[in-house]
Structures are given as structure tokens and as C-alpha cells.
Amino acid sequence: DTAVSQTPKYLVTQMGNDKSIKCEQNLGHDTMYWYKQDSKKFLKIMFSYNNKELIINETVPNRFSPKSPDKAHLNLHINSLELGDSAVYFCASSQDEGRYSEQFFGPGTRLTVL
Amino acid sequence: DAKTTQPNSMESNEEEPVHLPCNHSTISGTDYIHWYRQLPSQGPEYVIHGLTSNVNNRMASLAIAEDRKSSTLILHRATLRDAAVYYCAPGNKLVFGAGTILRVKS
Numbered sequence: 531d532t533a534v535s536q537t538p539k540y541l542v543t544q545m546g547n548d549k550s551i552k553c554e555q556n557l558g559h560d561t562m563y564w565y566k567q568d569s570k571k572f573l574k575i576m577f578s579y580n581n582k583e584l585i586i587n588e589t590v591p592n593r594f595s596p597k598s599p600d601k602a603h604l605n606l607h608i609n610s611l612e613l614g615d616s617a618v619y620f621c622a623s624s625q626d627e628g629r630y631s632e633q634f635f636g637p638g639t640r641l642t643v644l
Numbered sequence: 645d646a647k648t649t650q651p652n653s654m655e656s657n658e659e660e661p662v663h664l665p666c667n668h669s670t671i672s673g674t675d676y677i678h679w680y681r682q683l684p685s686q687g688p689e690y691v692i693h694g695l696t697s698n699v700n701n702r703m704a705s706l707a708i709a710e711d712r713k714s715s716t717l718i719l720h721r722a723t724l725r726d727a728a729v730y731y732c733a734p735g736n737k738l739v740f741g742a743g744t745i746l747r748v749k750s
Contacts, residue, residue: 534687565738571729573688573740586737620687629736630676630695635687 533557534636536621542642543611550607551639553621559634561585561627562604564596565620567638573620579604580627611643648732653745656722664717664744666732671712675735679706679717681728688731688740691717722748 534555543549555562561580567573578586582598593609604621618638624631649667656662668677679691692699692706694715699706705718715734719726727748731740 567740571682571740571742573731573738575737575739622687629674630693632690632693633688633738635689638685638687 534621534623534634536619536636536639538639539637540640540642542644544644545611545613547611548607548609549611549641550605551619551621551641553604553606553636555602555621555623555634555636557623557625557634559623559625560601561624561631562598562601563622563624563633564604564606565622565635567618567620569617577604577606578627585627608641611641613643616641616643648734648741650730650732650741650744652742653747655747655749656719658723658748658750659721662719662722662726662746662748664719664730664732664746665714666716667714668732668734669713671734673712677706677708677712677715678733678735678738679704679715679730680733680738680740681726681730682743683728688738689728691730722746724748724750 563578564576576590577596579598595607598604620638621636622633624633678693680688682688694706707716729743731743
């Protein structure tokens with residue numbers, strides 16, 4: 531059973547398009563996250579949700595909008611895609627939002643903007 | 645977030661111990677030190693975390709310096725499956741730098 535799953539695994543699209551990435555966790559966790567990993571492998575948090583409520587929103591362009599329909603899902607919608615959005619996006623979840631909580635990551639979605 | 649310095653790469657022989665260092669001199673007093681690893685084409689995987697005391701789990705040990713400005717991840721017996729990029733991440737939020745590429749030779 532996959533703990534944290536993401537779809538699609540690969541996404542290739544043109545500049546200016548709008549796309550969504552879906553994430554689901556079956557661990558019963560309260561907190562979910564979106565991370566961006568760039569070409570140099572640096573990984574940074576974008577958003578986190580706890581019980582469907584936004585708790586962290588890093589300096590991310592407004593074109594990125596997360597949506598959490600329920601505790602088990604956190605989707606990421608991106609409007610007007612730009613070349614610089616090309617990266618691997620990881621979804622993760624943890625039991626709670628504690629500073630020490632182990633995070634479980636999905637397999638990632640490789641987004642390529644042409 | 646605390647800045648980290650890790651070696652770009654390290655190499656180990658199979659079945660030997662590996663010590664992966666991390667400097668985090670700007671760490672604040674309440675920051676936990678997290679270690680994750682990432683195998684090729686996979687998402688990061690939790691390894692261990694600690695605050696002040698040394699920690700052990702089934703995967704590894706974490707030795708934290710008394711002043712907390714550095715820590716060392718210890719893999720007691722490296723296997724080929726341990727070949728990955730290891731990230732040290734002190735702080736309340738996970739931020740990964742370049743990490744250390746660990747190569748394990750058979």
C-alpha cells in the first residue's frame with residue numbers, strides 16, 4: 531500500500547498553461563506539505579496544511595494555489611506556468627505539525643515547462 | 645533557518661561504518677536536527693532526528709556535539725542500499741541544501 535501518492539509522476543507542458551498535481555496519503559496524518567526541489571537538489575517547503583487549514587505559506591507566487599478538500603488530500607494548482615517552475619514537486623505528510631514529526635514523502639512529480 | 649555545510653560526497657566500503665558530518669553553526673536553541681536521505685528518483689526518506697542527546701534507531705545513530713553546532717550521522721554497517729544523498733536539516737521546517745552523496749563500494 532502506497533503511503534503518500536502523487537499524480538502525475540511526470541508533467542510536460544507549455545508556458546502559460548494551468549496544471550494541477552494531486553496528492554493523497556493513507557496514513558491518517560493530520561498535516562500535509564508541498565515541497566519544491568530544484569535542479570541543484572535544494573528542497574524547500576512551499577505550503578503546509580493541518581486538518582485542511584493552511585499553516586505555512588512560504589514566499590510562493592500567487593500562481594500556486596493549494597487546496598485540501600479533506601485531511602487525506604492536498605492538491606496543488608499552478609496557473610500561468612513559467613519556465614522557472616520546472617522542478618520536482620514533492621508532497622509529504624506527518625502525524626502532526628510538530629517540529630520533530632517524521633515526514634513521509636511521495637515519489638514526486640517532475641514538472642517540465644517548455 | 646540554520647545554514648548547513650556537508651561534504652559534497654563520501655565513499656564507503658560495504659559492511660563498514662560511515663560517519664556523515666554536518667555543520668550547522670547558526671542553529672537556534674529549539675531547532676531539532678533532522679536527517680533525511682534520498683535515493684535516486686525517489687522522494688526523501690526520514691532517517692533520524694535529535695535535539696541535544698545522541699539518538700539511535702534501527703537505521704542509524706545521530707551524534708550531536710555539545711554546543712549543537714555540528715552533528716554526525718552514523719551508519720553502523722553500510723550496505724549498497726544505503727547509497728543515497730544524505731541531507732542534514734536543522735530547524736522547524738525542512739530545508740535541504742546540496743547534501744552528501746554517499747557511494748558504497750562492494
